Amino acid sequence: MASVLFKNARIMTMNEEGKVIEGDVLIVDDRIAHVGAEIDEAADEIIDAEGKIMLPGFVQTHIHLCQTLFRGRADDLELLDWLKERIWPLEAAHDDDSVYYSAMLGIGELIRSGTTTILDMETVRHTASAFRAMEESGIRALSGKVMMDHGRDLPPGLLESTERSLQESVDLLEAWHGRANGRLQYAFCPRFVVSCTEELLIGVRDLSKRYQVKVHTHASENRGEIALVEEERGMRNVVYLDHIGLATPDLILAHCVWLSEEEKEIIRDRGVKVTHCPGSNLKLASGIAEIPDLLRKRIGVGIGSDGAPCNNTLDMFSEMRMTALIQKTKHGPTAMNARTVLRMATMGGAEVLGLEEEIGSIESGKKADLMLLDLDEFHAYPSYETDPYSRIVYSAGCGDVDTVMIDGRFVMRNKQLLTIDKNTVLKEADRSIKRLLKRIV
Known part of the structure; x- marks a missing residue:
C-alpha cells in the first residue's frame, strides 16, 4: 500500500463539529x-503543506459533461427555447469521440x-464514452444516460422507445x-417529466429499487416547464413524481426553483434531495430557488454548476x-453565510449523493478526496485572523x-494535471464541435 503524509497544513475538516486543525494528514492507499x-x-512520501489550506474535494451534484462542447453556443435564451433551438x-x-x-x-x-x-447526466447515446473519460481521468462520479421517450420538437436522434x-x-x-x-456509480437519469412517459418513469422507479441506485432528474426549473407538466399530467412536478412513487430518498432533483408549499413538504417528508444551480x-x-427555506426544513441540498452552455463555467468557487x-x-x-455554503459544497x-460515510470531510477512514489551496495572493489577503x-x-x-487527490491518487499537483493531456483535449474539443456543427446545419 502506498502512503502520503501531508505536513503543516491548515485542515478544514468539514466534520460535524467544523474543526479547523493546524497539522498533518496521513493517506494510506x-x-x-x-x-x-x-x-x-x-510514509512513502512526505509533502510539506506549510501555508496551504487543505479541504475535502468539492462535490458537485448536477453536471452535464456531454454539454461542455456547447459552451457559448446557447446564450441569452430561456430554458425551453434553449433546449429546443x-x-x-x-x-x-x-x-462517441465528441462525447469523450x-x-x-x-x-x-x-x-x-x-x-x-x-x-452527471449524459445525453441519450454514447454514454459509455463519457464513463471511459471518467474512468481514465480519475474523477469520482455518479452518471447515467439521459432518458427521453416522449415530447414535442425532439430531434430524431434523441427520441427513443421506452x-x-x-x-x-x-x-x-x-x-x-x-x-x-467503486469510484464510478450509475444513476438512472430521466431528463424531466416533459420528456418521459409515465411508463418510463415507473420503469425507472422499479429498476432503481431493484438495483439500489439513485434517480436524477430535473424538476420545477422553469414556469413554462411546470405549465407543460400540469397540462399533460394534471398536477405539478413533485406532486406527480410522488403520485407515481418516485419521490423517495433515492431521488435527486435538479433546480427546484418554483416549488409550492405542498411540494416542499413532499420533498421533506419523502427524503428527496435537491441540487441548487444558481449560475x-x-x-x-429561471429564477432564484428558495434555498434558505429548504435548509430550514432540513431538506438535503447540494450545489452544481449544471452544464457549460447554461453557465459557461463549471467552477464551484463561482457557484458558492x-x-x-x-x-x-x-x-x-x-x-446564507459562508460556513453554510461551504458545507453544501462538501459534506452537504x-x-x-448518499456518500456521506465515504467523502465530504477530512476524517479518518474516509476516502482520500482532497485539495490544497494556495491563498498567498493579493485577492486573498490579509490572512491574519481572517475567517x-x-x-x-x-x-x-x-x-x-494547487493540488487535488481523488481516491488516494494525485490527479493534479502543483497546478499540473496528471491524468488528462490538456493539449490533446483542447485540440480534439475544437475538432469535435466543428464536426457536430456541420451535422445540424
Missing part, C-alpha cells in the same frame, strides 16, 4: 488513515477548480456501476459565491487550487 496536530509516522440538436449530433472529449474537457475544468465528485431507454440504462449500469474501485438559474432567467449572495437581497445579509453534497470560511467562499477562486 485510497483512504485517510489519520488526521492530527502532529503525525510522526513513516440549441441543446437538443447539438446533443443529437454527438458521436466533451467529458474530458469538463473534467479537466472540474479538477482544476477542486471538484472531485460529480453527479423499452430501449430502459434496457440501455440497465446495460450501462451492469457495465459501469462499481467500476474503478444556470440566473443565466436562463452566487449561492451566498443571491439570497441576501431578499432574505437579508445573514440568510456528499449527503445528497477561513469567508476567505474561501467570498475571496478564493479556481486559480488558487
